[in-house]
Amino acid sequence: MQGNGWPEQIKGSYQRLPLSMKTLVRPPVWALALNTAGEFIEFTTNAKNISVRYGVTGAFNMPHMPSTGVSGTDLYTFNNGKWEWMPGKFSFKDTVTYNFNNINASVSKLYRLYLPLYNGVKWLQVGVARDASLAFAAAQPSRPVVVYGTSIAQGGCASRPGLGWTAILERSLNIPVINLGFSGNGRLEAPILNAMTEIDARAYILDCIPNLGDSISYPDAEVRKRIIDAVAILRKVRPAVPILLTEMEIGI
Amino acid sequence: MQGNGWPEQIKGSYQRLPLSMKTLVRPPVWALALNTAGEFIEFTTNAKNISVRYGVTGAFNMPHMPSTGVSGTDLYTFNNGKWEWMPGKFSFKDTVTYNFNNINASVSKLYRLYLPLYNGVKWLQVGVARDASLAFAAAQPSRPVVVYGTSIAQGGCASRPGLGWTAILERSLNIPVINLGFSGNGRLEAPILNAMTEIDARAYILDCIPNLGDSISYPDAEVRKRIIDAVAILRKVRPAVPILLTEMEIGI
Numbered sequence: 001m002q003g004n005g006w007p008e009q010i011k012g013s014y015q016r017l018p019l020s021m022k023t024l025v026r027p028p029v030w031a032l033a034l035n036t037a038g039e040f041i042e043f044t045t046n047a048k049n050i051s052v053r054y055g056v057t058g059a060f061n062m063p064h065m066p067s068t069g070v071s072g073t074d075l076y077t078f079n080n081g082k083w084e085w086m087p088g089k090f091s092f093k094d095t096v097t098y099n100f101n102n103i104n105a106s107v108s109k110l111y112r113l114y115l116p117l118y119n120g121v122k123w124l125q126v127g128v129a130r131d132a133s134l135a136f137a138a139a140q141p142s143r144p145v146v147v148y149g150t151s152i153a154q155g156g157c158a159s160r161p162g163l164g165w166t167a168i169l170e171r172s173l174n175i176p177v178i179n180l181g182f183s184g185n186g187r188l189e190a191p192i193l194n195a196m197t198e199i200d201a202r203a204y205i206l207d208c209i210p211n212l213g214d215s216i217s218y219p220d221a222e223v224r225k226r227i228i229d230a231v232a233i234l235r236k237v238r239p240a241v242p243i244l245l246t247e248m249e250i251g252i
Numbered sequence: 253m254q255g256n257g258w259p260e261q262i263k264g265s266y267q268r269l270p271l272s273m274k275t276l277v278r279p280p281v282w283a284l285a286l287n288t289a290g291e292f293i294e295f296t297t298n299a300k301n302i303s304v305r306y307g308v309t310g311a312f313n314m315p316h317m318p319s320t321g322v323s324g325t326d327l328y329t330f331n332n333g334k335w336e337w338m339p340g341k342f343s344f345k346d347t348v349t350y351n352f353n354n355i356n357a358s359v360s361k362l363y364r365l366y367l368p369l370y371n372g373v374k375w376l377q378v379g380v381a382r383d384a385s386l387a388f389a390a391a392q393p394s395r396p397v398v399v400y401g402t403s404i405a406q407g408g409c410a411s412r413p414g415l416g417w418t419a420i421l422e423r424s425l426n427i428p429v430i431n432l433g434f435s436g437n438g439r440l441e442a443p444i445l446n447a448m449t450e451i452d453a454r455a456y457i458l459d460c461i462p463n464l465g466d467s468i469s470y471p472d473a474e475v476r477k478r479i480i481d482a483v484a485i486l487r488k489v490r491p492a493v494p495i496l497l498t499e500m501e502i503g504i
Binding site: 060061062063064065066067068072090092157159 | 312313314315316317318319320324342344409411
């Protein structure tokens, strides 16, 4: 699995943060860390038919976000130097299935399968015909961009995982992007920022302002302090890594 | 109710086509005509809180389209010469509810409530406090644009009814747009075209090509014939009304 900042620690699971962080973050942050936003699996195959089957941990959809975004997977193939979307047939039952049939591939190609944006994955299988090749791809050695943000970063309310903005950025730059978007809970908190410094990042993006917009809980002075503290935590360990601060107008 | 081409005939119901057409169109077209895509209710009120309650006829969502789009309503207010979106709190249970609270209105304003894109409405209530004014608005006398199309025209897969493209066009031009989008079933068929000629339209838009893309069912000669016949039907009755033909690339 790729798109994760701690591949060694999380091995054997699909979670976004290492288990060691469970007691360091607030419970809602941990619950959201079990969502697979931004994570993906890459494989090469010459198969004409690819079948994806998996189980999820939570509800398929939300009233304002469809099953294909909350719980869906999303397949792309690398073709002529860029990522192209692959349409498939899907079914959301006890086992979620995506089938990609009659693929026009005479040679082996690289595929990227994005995992659900707002659900956890219990297990996942990628199947091809017995006579087709299949090999899972290792992570690119390229240093990643690490994004710490809110629901907007996590992928709300994209209709497919590949349309979350971190995934779009990742494909357009062809650089890995680690998604640390925590819906409603991106609040520039020290445990997350400390963990981010463990990643040899190409850049850090702090996109938490939309979750600090309630001026009663987060008066201006508090927001200012959190921004300054956040930059200080990252700068102390990674002085040369660029930090991109984003803002957003709150309210209607 | 507005956004309907036959307001006299459909009185007392929320359907898009008059009952007299039930036997003239294919059953899936009739079923989709019971979806309220493009229809809306306008009212004026000085209320600070507006409550919308209604029942729907079908499932709340589809795997690829959220409840807020399939079955939701969507409120806009006319302010400084343009339509502004009103955020609300929603709940999808036996009765669907939308509540718009603490509206910053010192005077009476005009509101437009779009109805569900992919569901039927059984009943609907708009509530305000006892001491607030409330008056339903009559339809604008302005001649409408009439759109005959596919799921894309019906509103798939907008996250809210106000974000279907016919609704966006309607607000940006401030001209009524009649939505005759029939998901998977916009096929330039004579019963619909004949019915369209009954409407004193400002323009007709024919956007059916995406549902005529299967070259086995609809070879080029058949598509060409349907386009020519469609224009002839409209031209015969409404020779001066502009007809906009759209196309779309089919396939990936």
